[in-house]
Amino acid sequence: MIPRKLVETFFRRWPVLLAPVLILPVVGSLLVDTPVEYESSARVWVSDLQTQEQSNSSDQTASERQAEVLSDLLATTAFRTDVAVAAGLVAVDAAAADLDHAAWRVGRAVRVSPLGPSLLGVTAVTSNATEAQKMVEAVLAQYQLRLEAETDRQAGVVLDYFQKQLAAAQSDLSKLQAELASYVKTHPTATDPATVDADYLALKSKVDAQTNVVDRLNASLQATQLETISGSTELSTFVVQDAPDVPAAPLTPSLTSKLAYPAAGLFLGLVAATAYLYICYRADHTVRSSEDLRGLGAPVLGFVPELRPRKRLVMRALRLPSFRRRDDYARGVATSLTPMPERAGGELR
Amino acid sequence: MSAAMVMEPRSRAALQEAMREIQVMSGLTLLRQPRAALEELDMAVGAERLQAGTQEVLPGGALLRMRMRPQAAAQHGRPSAQAATRPLAIGVTSAGFGDGKTTLSIALASSLAADLGAQVTLVDADFSTQSLAREYGLEGKKGLTDVLAGSVPLPAAVHRFLRTPLNVVAAGTSDEDAGRMARSNELSGVIDHLKSLSGFVVLDLPAALESMNAPVLAQRCDGVIVVARAGHTTRAELERVLTLLRDAHVLGVVVNRDKTSIPRWVERVLDLRH
Numbered sequence: 001m002i003p004r005k006l007v008e009t010f011f012r013r014w015p016v017l018l019a020p021v022l023i024l025p026v027v028g029s030l031l032v033d034t035p036v037e038y039e040s041s042a043r044v045w046v047s048d049l050q051t052q053e054q055s056n057s058s059d060q061t062a063s064e065r066q067a068e069v070l071s072d073l074l075a076t077t078a079f080r081t082d083v084a085v086a087a088g089l090v091a092v093d094a095a096a097a098d099l100d101h102a103a104w105r106v107g108r109a110v111r112v113s114p115l116g117p118s119l120l121g122v123t124a125v126t127s128n129a130t131e132a133q134k135m136v137e138a139v140l141a142q143y144q145l146r147l148e149a150e151t152d153r154q155a156g157v158v159l160d161y162f163q164k165q166l167a168a169a170q171s172d173l174s175k176l177q178a179e180l181a182s183y184v185k186t187h188p189t190a191t192d193p194a195t196v197d198a199d200y201l202a203l204k205s206k207v208d209a210q211t212n213v214v215d216r217l218n219a220s221l222q223a224t225q226l227e228t229i230s231g232s233t234e235l236s237t238f239v240v241q242d243a244p245d246v247p248a249a250p251l252t253p254s255l256t257s258k259l260a261y262p263a264a265g266l267f268l269g270l271v272a273a274t275a276y277l278y279i280c281y282r283a284d285h286t287v288r289s290s291e292d293l294r295g296l297g298a299p300v301l302g303f304v305p306e307l308r309p310r311k312r313l314v315m316r317a318l319r320l321p322s323f324r325r326r327d328d329y330a331r332g333v334a335t336s337l338t339p340m341p342e343r344a345g346g347e348l349r
Numbered sequence: 350m351s352a353a354m355v356m357e358p359r360s361r362a363a364l365q366e367a368m369r370e371i372q373v374m375s376g377l378t379l380l381r382q383p384r385a386a387l388e389e390l391d392m393a394v395g396a397e398r399l400q401a402g403t404q405e406v407l408p409g410g411a412l413l414r415m416r417m418r419p420q421a422a423a424q425h426g427r428p429s430a431q432a433a434t435r436p437l438a439i440g441v442t443s444a445g446f447g448d449g450k451t452t453l454s455i456a457l458a459s460s461l462a463a464d465l466g467a468q469v470t471l472v473d474a475d476f477s478t479q480s481l482a483r484e485y486g487l488e489g490k491k492g493l494t495d496v497l498a499g500s501v502p503l504p505a506a507v508h509r510f511l512r513t514p515l516n517v518v519a520a521g522t523s524d525e526d527a528g529r530m531a532r533s534n535e536l537s538g539v540i541d542h543l544k545s546l547s548g549f550v551v552l553d554l555p556a557a558l559e560s561m562n563a564p565v566l567a568q569r570c571d572g573v574i575v576v577a578r579a580g581h582t583t584r585a586e587l588e589r590v591l592t593l594l595r596d597a598h599v600l601g602v603v604v605n606r607d608k609t610s611i612p613r614w615v616e617r618v619l620d621l622r623h
Contacts, residue, residue: 008611014610290622
């Protein structure tokens with residue numbers, strides 16, 4: 001059974017209890033009412049960067065891998081700063097604090113997500129439409145710059161390797177050729193097809209094999225040089241299909257985001273109101289009902305209701321003398337029982 | 350002109366409604382019964398009356414008997430104020446100031462006089478505040494302390510209404526020590542004298558937690574009503590009051606200025622009881 005005092009506390013303090021339940025959702029609604037935001041996005045076609053063997057060993061798609069790479073880059077301050085500078089958010093020679101703030105804005109605004117197995121989405125949400133578009137462009141441009149740099153670095157390593165290998169192979173070939181020429185000079189009959197000179201044949205075989213090695217290295221070097229020149233390696237895996245454009249209209253907040261804060265506010269308001277009600281109930285040790293008088297050892301004779309005039313708010317607000325405070329009313333009632341003036345000799349009439 | 354006609358009709362109706370609620374008369378009626386009748390009534394009413402004492406739990410017969418006008422009671426052979434076998438001194442006290450003991454004393458005395466037609470003497474035994482004298486405009490008039498000091502005879506301190514059988518004795522103007530007067534044998538004599546003049550003597554006692562005279566004065570009464578102010582008096586204060594009055598005959602507790610914010614339909618739905 002619900003204690004009467006608890007119910008009494010609820011109805012006596014309902015305006016205070018109702019306040020957080022009403023105010024906090026409103027505050028939540030005001031928090032949701034964020035500034036207008038614009039979204040600009042680009043779609044990028046990506047192919048697999050890994051070899052077939054590596055692809056088979058992983059469940060990730062090309063877009064997921066690229067998204068991870070780009071997200072990792074966005075986690076670095078240097079990349080975000082470059083993006084901010086490229087987008088015109090901050091000057092390159094700005095103070096360190098401004099650069100950091102701009103980099104933070106880029107990190108907060110830009111999101112990368114895979115849209116399909118080979119499709120990557122790069123999105124920027126800011127309060128300025130042009131800024132959002134420039135931010136996405138800057139991200140793509142900076143990413144491509146880094147890809148080019150990485151490609152050049154890797155190509156340089158490969159070219160250097162092939163060139164060194166080719167030089168060594170050619171040196172060996174020259175030595176073998178000199179050795180063969182010297183042998184032919186000392187053994188003129190060795191080149192005669194009618195005779196069979198085993199040493200000559202072995203030496204000639206070595207020269208041919210070395211010649212093949214040199215030819216293959218040469219071919220590889222040329223192919224690498226061609227790839228470097230044509231740019232047909234990494235860059236070919238990152239092609240912007242839909243370039244970012246300037247958004248014409250701001251974003252429309254979703255229903256979930258609209259209701260989340262008010263709902264949270266309502267919940268908090270209910271919790272606060274319940275806590276306040278419980279505290280008031282527990283802190284109230286005054287006598288209000290027969291429950292509070294139980295066990296005192298004296299019977300409850302009854303309850304005298306508070307005597308007060310009917311509520312006439314306007315009259316009370318005007319504080320007219322005929323409407324006394326209710327505290328005085330009971331006494332007034334008692335006094336009105338004996339309104340008779342005193343008679344001489346101690347008698348009242 | 351009857352006594353009821355000089356009263357303000359709305360005020361009197363409100364007061365009567367209050368008196369119906371407090372059921373003070375139940376305590377008085379029981380107090381006036383011969384021992385056998387009292388036991389009989391206790392058996393009829395049962396333990397519920399002692400625990401709750403509210404109108405709802407009282408059996409209809411007992412309730413009727415307690416509320417009956419003297420004439421009707423006589424017709425039914427029921428006890429009434431006029432049929433009382435001995436006069437009574439009823440003290441009214443409370444835990445603190447402003448709980449409504451003076452108001453209840455006035456209401457009780459007036460109701461006894463008007464409704465039962467009993468001769469009632471209302472005495473201001475709260476020497477320090479003299480609130481009763483203020484209510485009746487008797488400040489500066491001779492009263493109980495002057496009688497106890499021997500400066501005036503008792504009849505000179507009794508202020509009498511012509512149209513109702515109600516007498517009022519103010520606290521008085523004497524500067525004698527209130528504690529000494531409360532403990533004096535003269536006070537017992539004065540009370541006995543007033544009881545011999547009236548069917549009821551209602552004493553407005555000091556607040557029990559504010560004056561050490563309250564328990565002493567309460568012991569001089571045949572019964573004491575403790576007034577608690579709803580939403581103001583704490584249970585701990587009431588316990589202290591009842592402890593102080595352990596040697597007195599406490600008739601019960603009246604919760605004064607009771608007000609509720611609970612709508613009636615909520616009370617019905619949740620089955621809330623007072």
